[in-house]
Amino acid sequence: MTASGRGAATLLVRPDCIYISGAVRPDSGTACEGRVAMNIELTSADQAFRDEVRTFLATSLPPDIKRRVENGLELGREDYASWHRILHEKGWVAPGWPVDHGGTGWTHMQRYLYDEETAAASAPRIMPFGVNMVGPVIFTFGNRAQKARYLPRILSGEDWWCQGYSEPGAGSDLANLRTRAVRDGDVYVVNGQKTWTTSAHWADHIFCLVRTDPEAAKPQQGISFLLIDMRSPGIEVKPIITIDGGHEVNDVFFEDVRVPVENLVGEENHGWTYAKFLLSFERAGIADVGRSKKQLAGLKRIAAAELSNGRPLSEDDRFREKIASLEIDLLALEYTELRALSRQTSGEEPGTEANILKIRGTEIQQRITELALEAVGTYANPYVPEALKDGWNEEPIGPEYAAGVAPRYFNWRKASIYGGSNEIQKGIVAKLVLEL
Amino acid sequence: MDLSYSEDHTLLSESIARFIQNDYDFETRSRIAGSDLGFDPAVWQQFADLGWLAIPFSEDEGGLGADPVSVMILMEQFGRGLVLEPYVPSILLGGRLIAATGGAEQRSRYLGDLISGKIQLAFGHGEPGGRYALAHVATRAEGGAGGFTLSGQKAVVHNAEAADFIIVSARSSGEVRAQDGISLFVVSRETPGLTVRPYRTVDGLRAAELVLEGVQVGEDALLGEEGGAYPAIEAVTDRAVAAVCSEAVGAMDLLRETTLEYLKTRQQFGRTLGAFQVLQHRAVDMLIACEEARSLALMATLSLDRTAPERRRAVSAAKAHVGNAGRKVGQEAVQLHGGMGVTDELKVGHYFKRLTMIDTFFGDAAHHLDRFAGNA
Numbered sequence: 001m002t003a004s005g006r007g008a009a010t011l012l013v014r015p016d017c018i019y020i021s022g023a024v025r026p027d028s029g030t031a032c033e034g035r036v037a038m039n040i041e042l043t044s045a046d047q048a049f050r051d052e053v054r055t056f057l058a059t060s061l062p063p064d065i066k067r068r069v070e071n072g073l074e075l076g077r078e079d080y081a082s083w084h085r086i087l088h089e090k091g092w093v094a095p096g097w098p099v100d101h102g103g104t105g106w107t108h109m110q111r112y113l114y115d116e117e118t119a120a121a122s123a124p125r126i127m128p129f130g131v132n133m134v135g136p137v138i139f140t141f142g143n144r145a146q147k148a149r150y151l152p153r154i155l156s157g158e159d160w161w162c163q164g165y166s167e168p169g170a171g172s173d174l175a176n177l178r179t180r181a182v183r184d185g186d187v188y189v190v191n192g193q194k195t196w197t198t199s200a201h202w203a204d205h206i207f208c209l210v211r212t213d214p215e216a217a218k219p220q221q222g223i224s225f226l227l228i229d230m231r232s233p234g235i236e237v238k239p240i241i242t243i244d245g246g247h248e249v250n251d252v253f254f255e256d257v258r259v260p261v262e263n264l265v266g267e268e269n270h271g272w273t274y275a276k277f278l279l280s281f282e283r284a285g286i287a288d289v290g291r292s293k294k295q296l297a298g299l300k301r302i303a304a305a306e307l308s309n310g311r312p313l314s315e316d317d318r319f320r321e322k323i324a325s326l327e328i329d330l331l332a333l334e335y336t337e338l339r340a341l342s343r344q345t346s347g348e349e350p351g352t353e354a355n356i357l358k359i360r361g362t363e364i365q366q367r368i369t370e371l372a373l374e375a376v377g378t379y380a381n382p383y384v385p386e387a388l389k390d391g392w393n394e395e396p397i398g399p400e401y402a403a404g405v406a407p408r409y410f411n412w413r414k415a416s417i418y419g420g421s422n423e424i425q426k427g428i429v430a431k432l433v434l435e436l
Numbered sequence: 437m438d439l440s441y442s443e444d445h446t447l448l449s450e451s452i453a454r455f456i457q458n459d460y461d462f463e464t465r466s467r468i469a470g471s472d473l474g475f476d477p478a479v480w481q482q483f484a485d486l487g488w489l490a491i492p493f494s495e496d497e498g499g500l501g502a503d504p505v506s507v508m509i510l511m512e513q514f515g516r517g518l519v520l521e522p523y524v525p526s527i528l529l530g531g532r533l534i535a536a537t538g539g540a541e542q543r544s545r546y547l548g549d550l551i552s553g554k555i556q557l558a559f560g561h562g563e564p565g566g567r568y569a570l571a572h573v574a575t576r577a578e579g580g581a582g583g584f585t586l587s588g589q590k591a592v593v594h595n596a597e598a599a600d601f602i603i604v605s606a607r608s609s610g611e612v613r614a615q616d617g618i619s620l621f622v623v624s625r626e627t628p629g630l631t632v633r634p635y636r637t638v639d640g641l642r643a644a645e646l647v648l649e650g651v652q653v654g655e656d657a658l659l660g661e662e663g664g665a666y667p668a669i670e671a672v673t674d675r676a677v678a679a680v681c682s683e684a685v686g687a688m689d690l691l692r693e694t695t696l697e698y699l700k701t702r703q704q705f706g707r708t709l710g711a712f713q714v715l716q717h718r719a720v721d722m723l724i725a726c727e728e729a730r731s732l733a734l735m736a737t738l739s740l741d742r743t744a745p746e747r748r749r750a751v752s753a754a755k756a757h758v759g760n761a762g763r764k765v766g767q768e769a770v771q772l773h774g775g776m777g778v779t780d781e782l783k784v785g786h787y788f789k790r791l792t793m794i795d796t797f798f799g800d801a802a803h804h805l806d807r808f809a810g811n812a
Contacts, residue, residue, distance in 0.1 A: 038438060038441065038505045039738065040437055040735070040739075109437065321805055323809070324756075327753075327808075329757075332729075338439055342438055342439035360728070426717045429720045430716035433723065434723065436696075436700065
């Protein structure tokens with residue numbers, strides 16, 4: 001494999017320093033058949049896949065939902081549900097699932113392209129609690145009856161799920177949870193409180209971490225993973241209104257809620273294992289590069305429309321540099337994710353890059369909302385929640401794009417807190433990667 | 437898309453890493469830095485013998501026809517070893533300029549000797565007051581009977597004293613910052629009228645100020661078309677900038693690893709520094725900076741053969757990011773080493789200085805941020 005004999009410089013090869021050219025040789029191909037090492041071009045198969053996704057999105061994404069996503073308006077339960085049903089019909093609702101459970105069998109690259117295209121087309125997210133969270137726990141650790149009962153209804157969208165993890169005393173320190181489940185014959189009796197429960201007010205079921213053995217030696221032991229019907233007597237959902245004025249999250253109270261023992265996933269007191277599995281399962285797309293690209297494009301449109309000293313804000317050197325700097329960081333994030341993707345494609349186990357992608361991904365999302373806030377200037381002030389609801393027909397106050405900007409900025413502070421705060425993520429990287 | 441190394445890439449990377457490990461430890465490097473020449477001709481000859489000087493040249497040019505990723509790999513390892521030998525000025529600038537603009541006769545006259553290690557080159561381009569504007573050329577080229585007369589000054593020309601030939605940019609027409617009107621000339625360092633004022637740089641390299649007073653060169657000194665050199669200068673410097681970004685990635689990685697090792701061994705208050713959360717998070721921030729710099733250096737490298745706007749945008753994104761990341765990682769490495777970090781004895785400060793000077797190589801972070809924004 002040396003370069004000699006190809007009209008190249010004559011090489012004297014030292015035994016401890018064998019030189020290999022590293023050239024991509026079109027005549028002989030590279031080490032792997034049909035593979036051109038190190039390139040950023042999509043293969044024709046991936047291009048064809050991307051075109052297929054684009055065509056599907058162009059014809060199947062309902063225009064009114066697309067418009068609401070594009071304009072930053074609120075989405076209702078039915079918006080999410082109808083898009084979920086459309087994807088289910090197409091067979092694309094759970095790309096991460098094994099094929100025999102209803103997954104797509106896509107490659108890592110195809111999943112990446114799919115995420116990018118759906119974001120670019122302004123499709124809503126799929127609510128993650130069923131498809132990306134409890135679903136994988138059930139098909140990995142659940143029994144046959146649980147799989148048969150829950151998985152098809154997660155895929156079809158008939159069942160909505162929410163996540164019962166955090167508690168008032170168990171945030172970053174999740175293992176400190178106190179919600180109690182006491183065995184009483186064929187049921188567990190559950191008492192306690194969950195909090196920050198996204199879409200609990202829309203959900204049919206909640207998957208809960210509960211304490212079944214308070215005497216266990218370590219807090220991580222003695223926790224179990226329970227599936228609970230939200231219509232069970234004794235459950236009360238109370239909204240938590242966030243600083244943007246929105247209602248996404250809730251407190252969920254449990255008072256003598258009776259849960260059949262067949263709703264226990266896996267073994268009693270082994271719930272922490274399943275909880276950790278769940279946290280590690282959904283790595284793909286954690287950086288949300290596609291959505292940030294879309295948001296950045298929106299920010300550029302705002303900056304082009306806003307005036308500063310009589311000229312477009314986008315031509316203001318200072319603001320232009322802020323956007324450029326953000327855009328470079330987004331490129332760095334994108335290529336860091338693509339590098340991770342390549343490693344996975346060549347069979348390496350995913351490492352802790354997900355933690356880094358979460359940290360940087362959310363920081364970038366927040367900076368985009370911050371620059372949009374700066375861009376709209378004083379029209380960040382008017383607070384007219386009705387303007388963000390579909391069907392509001394009054395004259396906008398200020399530019400139309402300004403209405404959602406401040407709420408989005410305030411709402412998005414959640415991103416560096418949820419899913420393990422960014423400080424917790426750094427702690428994990430320090431421990432697992434740096435071994436500090 | 438595939439961002440993993442081929443087998444050839446991996447072998448190249450390993451072979452250069454072995455060279456650094458066996459033949460270029462920090463002590464050796466310090467000895468070479470203190471020598472009169474500032475690099476080791478025997479090491480340079482070794483590079484030639486191993487084919488490393490041939491990597492960025494096509495087979496037509498007498499090279500190996502290797503891809504830009506091979507240059508990236510080489511430079512990353514050179515960054516890890518803080519290699520002093522003038523690969524960038526001699527090969528990536530001087531050699532590539534001749535390859536990109538020279539006629540067949542010029543290429544055969546210089547490139548063979550360059551690749552075999554016989555001659556050294558340099559690129560005299562930047563000028564006092566020009567800052568990072570690539571088209572800023574005030575040096576004049578007056579055409580006359582049988583050749584040209586060059587007059588002007590060149591600033592911080594790396595490897596000028598050791599160079600047998602210096603590629604000098606000069607203007608035969610147009611305003612000082614116009615892209616049109618710039619030509620390139622091969623000037624022997626011994627040419628009368630050329631004064632070379634050499635000095636050491638803070639990062640242990642060698643550079644010089646050049647003064648050209650009525651320097652006479654023949655017609656055969658002109659590379660390419662008179663007045664039309666700018667696009668080649670931009671393309672060649674973009675390639676060199678991408679390569680230097682990879683050098684920075686190697687240097688940053690080495691600094692980060694060295695700092696991490698220190699955090700794990702240095703004891704204060706009865707425990708290792710790495711047990712303190714405030715330092716753990718800073719170590720993670722360094723890791724993120726290194727990983728992102730690596731991602732963008734790779735992006736830039738893979739964009740070099742795309743369209744000029746794509747290339748500009750990618751290279752400037754990488755250089756802007758690397759400038760900031762290099763400063764951050766360098767400063768943090770010194771800070772986390774405490775008092776030891778500011779001593780000449782530790783390698784930390786030497787890597788920090790190299791990273792700091794890399795930021796000034798053909799445009800700092802602010803310059804490239806602006807160039808990126810202009811190509812959005």
